[in-house]
Structure formats: C-alpha cells, structure tokens
Amino acid sequence: MHTDVVLIELxxxxxxxxxxxxxxxxxxxxxPRQVWKSTVIDHLFGERFRKITLDDGEDRALAxxxxxxxxxxxxxxxxxxEIQKAPNLLDEIKKTIDEQRLL
Numbered sequence: 001m002h003t004d005v006v007l008i009e010l011x012x013x014x015x016x017x018x019x020x021x022x023x024x025x026x027x028x029x030x031x032p033r034q035v036w037k038s039t040v041i042d043h044l045f046g047e048r049f050r051k052i053t054l055d056d057g058e059d060r061a062l063a064x065x066x067x068x069x070x071x072x073x074x075x076x077x078x079x080x081x082e083i084q085k086a087p088n089l090l091d092e093i094k095k096t097i098d099e100q101r102l103l
Contacts, residue, residue: 013040021045025076025097028083028090038081045079054082067092 017040021027029037042051052074054060063070063086071092074080083089 014044017041017044025100026093030084041079041081045077049077049079050074051079051081054080054085060085063089071096 017027017029021044029041031037052059054063059070060082062073063080067086067089070086070089080089
C-alpha cells in the first residue's frame with residue numbers, strides 16, 4: 001500500500017474516532033498488527049491523555065490481578081495500549097462506566 005493511501009485511510013479513522021469520542025466514555029480500537037492504531041490514537045489524544053501500555057510487565061500484572069486497583073491508579077482519561085493482554089480489564093471498565101452513569 002502506498003503512503004498516500006495509508007494517510008487517507010488514517011484520516012478516515014481519525015474522523016470516526018474523533019466523532020465517537022465525544023459521545024462515548026470508552027473507545028476500543030482494534031485490528032491487525034502494524035496498521036497504525038496506536039499512532040492514530042497518540043496523534044489524536046496523546047497530548048491530552050496519559051498513556052499506559054500493557055507491554056510493561058508490572059502494569060500488565062496489576063491489570064490482570066487487580067483490574068479495579070489498576071483503574072484506581074490510572075483514572076480517566078487514559079489510553080491503555082495492548083489492552084488485549086488483560087481482557088478482564090474490559091469488564092472492570094464496563095462496570096466503572098455503568099457505576100458512573102448511575103451518579
């Protein structure tokens with residue numbers, strides 16, 4: 001794929017992600033490896049939101065062992081890269097969002 005085609009595709013992703021980010025408390029971006037998912041998110045939100053990567057063994061261990069504590073230590077807004085490495089974290093995120101909606 002040529003660079004100009006990739007950039008056009010990224011612009012489409014950026015528009016879609018930006019649009020849904022104003023309406024939803026959580027966005028999950030997934031897809032195959034090496035398609036610039038993290039790059040797009042860093043570009044859109046990297047200067048405003050803190051980023052945690054679950055490539056880091058300590059962060060991943062906490063997310064796996066105690067997802068509630070992980071979210072307490074890394075409050076919103078936060079970018080969690082490689083979240084598939086701690087799938088139980090998604091359940092805790094959903095629970096936290098549901099609880100916040102009740103307030």
